[in-house]
Amino acid sequence: MSDSGKAGLAAVTILSAFAMGASWSGPAAAGAGAPFAAPWMDATHGPEPEMQVQRYDGNTYVVRQSIATNFEGPFIFLFFGKDRVLQLDTGAGGLRIRPTIDKVIAEWLQANGQKSIQLVVAHTHSHRDHIAGDEEFTGRPDTTVVGHSPEEVAAFFKVHDWPTEIVPFDLGGGRVLDIIPSPGHQPAEISVFDRQTRLLLMGDELYPGRLYIPNADFKAYRATIDRVADFTATRQVTWILGNHIEMTRTPGRDYAMHIHSHPAEHRLELPLASLLELRKAVDAMGELPRLEVHEDFIIYPLP
Ligand SMILES: [Zn+2]
Numbered sequence: 001m002s003d004s005g006k007a008g009l010a011a012v013t014i015l016s017a018f019a020m021g022a023s024w025s026g027p028a029a030a031g032a033g034a035p036f037a038a039p040w041m042d043a044t045h046g047p048e049p050e051m052q053v054q055r056y057d058g059n060t061y062v063v064r065q066s067i068a069t070n071f072e073g074p075f076i077f078l079f080f081g082k083d084r085v086l087q088l089d090t091g092a093g094g095l096r097i098r099p100t101i102d103k104v105i106a107e108w109l110q111a112n113g114q115k116s117i118q119l120v121v122a123h124t125h126s127h128r129d130h131i132a133g134d135e136e137f138t139g140r141p142d143t144t145v146v147g148h149s150p151e152e153v154a155a156f157f158k159v160h161d162w163p164t165e166i167v168p169f170d171l172g173g174g175r176v177l178d179i180i181p182s183p184g185h186q187p188a189e190i191s192v193f194d195r196q197t198r199l200l201l202m203g204d205e206l207y208p209g210r211l212y213i214p215n216a217d218f219k220a221y222r223a224t225i226d227r228v229a230d231f232t233a234t235r236q237v238t239w240i241l242g243n244h245i246e247m248t249r250t251p252g253r254d255y256a257m258h259i260h261s262h263p264a265e266h267r268l269e270l271p272l273a274s275l276l277e278l279r280k281a282v283d284a285m286g287e288l289p290r291l292e293v294h295e296d297f298i299i300y301p302l303p
């Protein structure tokens with residue numbers, strides 16, 4: 001938030017001890033059917049690394065910033081193609097993220113016998129808790145950092161008709177992502193569908209937590225949810241991944257705001273059914289959003 005499937009391959013957790021040197025012994029298994037090999041660290045098992053990297057498959061990584069470093073505990077995503085790697089988001093601040101990202105890229109290069117790869121640092125949206133580490137990538141070789149306004153995002157991804165046009169983004173080697181303009185929670189937001197893993201990233205528009213929607217932008221939000229849901233009508237989606245976890249494992253119950261540990265946390269991944277449930281709910285609300293508690297998320301209007 002912010003005020004202002006199933007993996008075909010076994011996932012591997014790489015605790016970024018290289019970033020912290022801390023030893024962490026969280027629970028070892030994520031549970032049957034989960035797309036990630038290990039549970040996400042939630043600051044309830046003693047000292048933990050600043051970042052936790054999980055390999056979804058050999059070309060797809062999901063990273064969590066420790067809630068102990070910032071209560072937002074945001075997720076960061078890396079999609080590798082032959083020519084470029086797309087990084088979505090740079091964290092909420094309070095730590096350095098680039099050493100961990102560089103390490104993942106170096107390992108990927110070695111595993112794939114490549115000397116270099118272009119890094120594109122873009123954002124699910126430009127709230128502070130997703131862009132705070134941008135400066136770390138300024139001046140990094142082979143790197144583009146995408147701007148924060150809807151105009152800059154549209155220009156970079158070559159969206160001519162924002163927000164209704166959905167465009168491909170080619171990572172090379174046959175890996176293509178679909179970029180879906182998604183204003184509502186924030187004007188520069190995008191959703192990203194990966195044709196390879198069939199993961200759908202929905203940023204802060206949909207995740208297991210409080211879905212903050214400014215009253216004034218509810219129309220745009222509703223149109224975005226319709227746009228993304230329509231897009232999925234002709235596609236298989238393995239999982240929807242968002243940017244935060246704010247729900248507990250007790251249906252309908254969220255954590256207090258601004259707390260620095262998440263005991264018994266909800267899973268990150270949501271099924272496509274959650275998007276359809278959200279669509280039905282917001283479509284039924286008319287002109288203004290209202291607070292509505294669902295089992296896996298809470299629609300949370302901001303006046
Ligand atoms: Zn946000």
Ligand SMILES: [Zn+2]
Pocket residue numbers: 001002072074127129130204243244
């Ligand atoms: Zn956020």
